[in-house]
Amino acid sequence: MSSETGSSLSTVWHRYKQFRNESYATPLLLGIIFGILIVLPALLEVSIAGYSLGTRVSLGMLIVTLVWAYTAQSWNIMSGFTGQFSFGHAAFFGLGAYGTILLVSNYSINPWIGMLVGAVLAALYGLLIGVLCFRYDLRGHYFALATLAFAELLRFIINNIGALGGASGFIKPLPREYADGPGLLAFQFSTDLPYYYVILAFLLIVTTVAFVIRNSRFGLYLFAIREDENAAAAVGIPTFKYKLSAVAISAFFTAWAGAFWAMYFDTIRPDTVFDLLINVEILLPAIVGGLGTVIGPILGSFIVTPLSEIARQSLDLPGTDRIVYGLLLVLIVLYSPKGVVSWPKRLADLLGWQDSPTDEDAVDETHN
Amino acid sequence: MVSTSILAVSSHLSPGIVATAVGVPLQSGTTIVQLLVFALLLGGIYGLVALGLTMIFGVMDVINFAHGALMVLAMYIVWSLSSASGLTPLVFIPIAVVALFGVGILIHHFTIAPIMEAPQENQLIVTFGVMLILISSIEIAFSPNPRSYNIDLGSVGAAGVFIPEGQLYALVISITAVIGMWLFLQRTQLGRAIRGTADNRSGAKFVGINIKRIDYLTFGLGAALAGLAGAAIPLIQRFDPYIGDVYLINAFVIVVLGGLGSFPGALLGGMIIGFVQVFGQFYLPGSVYQVMIFMIFILVLLLRPEGLLGGKRT
Numbered sequence: 025m026s027s028e029t030g031s032s033l034s035t036v037w038h039r040y041k042q043f044r045n046e047s048y049a050t051p052l053l054l055g056i057i058f059g060i061l062i063v064l065p066a067l068l069e070v071s072i073a074g075y076s077l078g079t080r081v082s083l084g085m086l087i088v089t090l091v092w093a094y095t096a097q098s099w100n101i102m103s104g105f106t107g108q109f110s111f112g113h114a115a116f117f118g119l120g121a122y123g124t125i126l127l128v129s130n131y132s133i134n135p136w137i138g139m140l141v142g143a144v145l146a147a148l149y150g151l152l153i154g155v156l157c158f159r160y161d162l163r164g165h166y167f168a169l170a171t172l173a174f175a176e177l178l179r180f181i182i183n184n185i186g187a188l189g190g191a192s193g194f195i196k197p198l199p200r201e202y203a204d205g206p207g208l209l210a211f212q213f214s215t216d217l218p219y220y221y222v223i224l225a226f227l228l229i230v231t232t233v234a235f236v237i238r239n240s241r242f243g244l245y246l247f248a249i250r251e252d253e254n255a256a257a258a259v260g261i262p263t264f265k266y267k268l269s270a271v272a273i274s275a276f277f278t279a280w281a282g283a284f285w286a287m288y289f290d291t292i293r294p295d296t297v298f299d300l301l302i303n304v305e306i307l308l309p310a311i312v313g314g315l316g317t318v319i320g321p322i323l324g325s326f327i328v329t330p331l332s333e334i335a336r337q338s339l340d341l342p343g344t345d346r347i348v349y350g351l352l353l354v355l356i357v358l359y360s361p362k363g364v365v366s367w368p369k370r371l372a373d374l375l376g377w378q379d380s381p382t383d384e385d386a387v388d389e390t391h392n
Numbered sequence: 393m394v395s396t397s398i399l400a401v402s403s404h405l406s407p408g409i410v411a412t413a414v415g416v417p418l419q420s421g422t423t424i425v426q427l428l429v430f431a432l433l434l435g436g437i438y439g440l441v442a443l444g445l446t447m448i449f450g451v452m453d454v455i456n457f458a459h460g461a462l463m464v465l466a467m468y469i470v471w472s473l474s475s476a477s478g479l480t481p482l483v484f485i486p487i488a489v490v491a492l493f494g495v496g497i498l499i500h501h502f503t504i505a506p507i508m509e510a511p512q513e514n515q516l517i518v519t520f521g522v523m524l525i526l527i528s529s530i531e532i533a534f535s536p537n538p539r540s541y542n543i544d545l546g547s548v549g550a551a552g553v554f555i556p557e558g559q560l561y562a563l564v565i566s567i568t569a570v571i572g573m574w575l576f577l578q579r580t581q582l583g584r585a586i587r588g589t590a591d592n593r594s595g596a597k598f599v600g601i602n603i604k605r606i607d608y609l610t611f612g613l614g615a616a617l618a619g620l621a622g623a624a625i626p627l628i629q630r631f632d633p634y635i636g637d638v639y640l641i642n643a644f645v646i647v648v649l650g651g652l653g654s655f656p657g658a659l660l661g662g663m664i665i666g667f668v669q670v671f672g673q674f675y676l677p678g679s680v681y682q683v684m685i686f687m688i689f690i691l692v693l694l695l696r697p698e699g700l701l702g703g704k705r706t
Contacts, residue, residue, distance in 0.1 A: 109513040164512040177686035343528035353521030
């Protein structure tokens with residue numbers, strides 16, 4: 025029952041609830057989000073009453089935000105959808121970065137090819153991790169620890185092999201050394217704006233993949249594994265095969281972000297691309313936004329990355345961004361484990377707009 | 393050791409010691425025996441670190457990512473008190489251990505206890521968040537510059553084997569702590585309750601053990617063990633806010649190696665990794681020993697995923 029004070033806001037909520045249950049709701053919301061993201065760089069320039077967004081937010085910050093939104097979306101396919109919590113996605117990120125930079129530096133092979141090579145390597149490494157861990161039925165935090173060890177293993181291996189650049193890593197070659205000059209083909213640009221649209225295109229691709237998986241039979245199997253693996257196996261879902269597929273897909277796409285990283289920044293070192301913190305930066309937006317949702321990782325990254333960047337810039341202390349990460353991790357897990365996407369519903373519950381708090385028809389945002 | 397004589401060593405605390413790993417100051421008289429002593433020492437410290445970690449894991453089924461940060465916190469507590477008072481850091485080690493016990497209880501109360509029933513990953517994420525907050529706060533408060541205890545230590549030598557005094561103290565501390573912990577767990581009622589809870593949580597509840605209270609105690613003790621190991625490490629090397637990372641990662645390898653939740657396994661695993669690291673650092677280039685440590689880890693996962701001394705698997 026709507027309360028007597030049934031304000032117009034309450035009506036808005038009920039409309040929204042209805043809309044959210046439509047099958048076209050998520051694609052439409054995603055369309056709006058991507059529409060905003062396409063014009064966002066132009067909005068930075070617009071000045072309203074002498075105040076422009078560009079004074080607080082730089083294009084570089086937006087690019088980094090999109091990188092982590094992208095990786096969180098990739099991570100989500102394996103960990104959010106399938107429930108195989110990876111704490112070692114830096115392995116795939118780093119393989120993408122190294123595959124790209126090694127081939128372009130040593131053999132002048134186009135970075136786009138390098139990116140695909142890195143992505144295939146990452147998928148293979150993911151399969152190796154998956155086969156070893158799933159064969160012995162490592163689950164929960166056993167699995168999380170194992171993935172972390174596999175990421176750290178790569179870091180130390182590359183640190184110790186001179187031919188792979190050792191601890192000092194690689195400096196990105198100039199575009200003229202392997203292509204006609206900066207441009208899309210060279211994966212290097214003279215300004216930030218094209219980089220922004222490249223990573224936005226990546227995000228669009230992985231979001232589409234995640235959305236299609238979510239709404240397919242394959243996705244249903246993954247969610248079944250997440251909810252109850254034994255029950256899923258009992259009804260005949262080949263869980264081993266599906267878990268491996270999820271790992272491989274997730275690793276493949278995560279490597280793209282590494283490749284982008286290598287071509288966007290000037291240098292890469294094993295201690296930066298395989299860093300312990302990279303594992304966290306990859307998964308944090310998905311956790312903050314909403315585990316297992318398609319919109320969550322994008323929303324999450326637009327909360328996490330600008331917040332930590334702004335905190336670091338305004339306090340001017342190194343480490344402030346990591347304190348922001350830490351606080352977000354603790355607070356979200358303690359108080360809102362379903363993430364930001366569940367907030368409209370929680371707000372409605374709080375203000376008594378729901379017909380009943382346990383209303384079964386209520387939108388469960390985590391299923392979008 | 394037959395007769396010990398104090399020898400003045402030209403430089404102490406940091407000869408050739410890198411900030412990220414326990415370094416072995418190599419002197420002319422270095423022999424296999426010397427390496428063995430160092431390995432025993434490092435193994436003891438690793439055992440301490442892993443004991444706290446595996447205890448929290450075994451009893452509460454929580455992977456504590458803040459363990460390394462708690463070590464670092466203890467280092468800075470001892471260092472600050474010692475610098476402020478001018479007294480030797482050794483006096484402040486017990487204070488740091490008690491303080492860390494309190495910090496552990498607080499962390500458990502505010503972050504772990506409310507979500508004990510949540511999925512396993514949630515606790516892992518929360519402790520990682522606590523780690524980031526602790527380490528970055530320490531970094532802001534004390535700067536990232538490497539530091540060392542203000543203590544003048546010579547070295548003890550016998551038959552051509554030299555043991556820097558700091559290493560000797562650290563060895564004594566870790567062996568004492570390991571034995572003390574062992575006696576507590578095996579011989580006291582409370583220790584038995586902790587082991588019982590680790591063995592079978594619901595069973596422990598049925599026989600009247602207050603497992604909530606055991607959780608608090610376990611997390612506090614785990615933190616205190618991390619604190620003791622942390623406070624002892626600067627006796628053998630310089631430290632900075634990030635030094636906990638490498639100990640933490642290796643401690644994870646050790647607890648898996650020994651069997652998650654197995655107390656003797658943690659000690660055995662600590663010794664194995666201590667030996668691999670000390671001999672690997674001496675005979676292999678760069679940080680190849682670290683690659684070996686992870687290879688061992690993967691082999692154990694493959695061949696004996698329940699760990700060397702672990703019996704039960706969940």
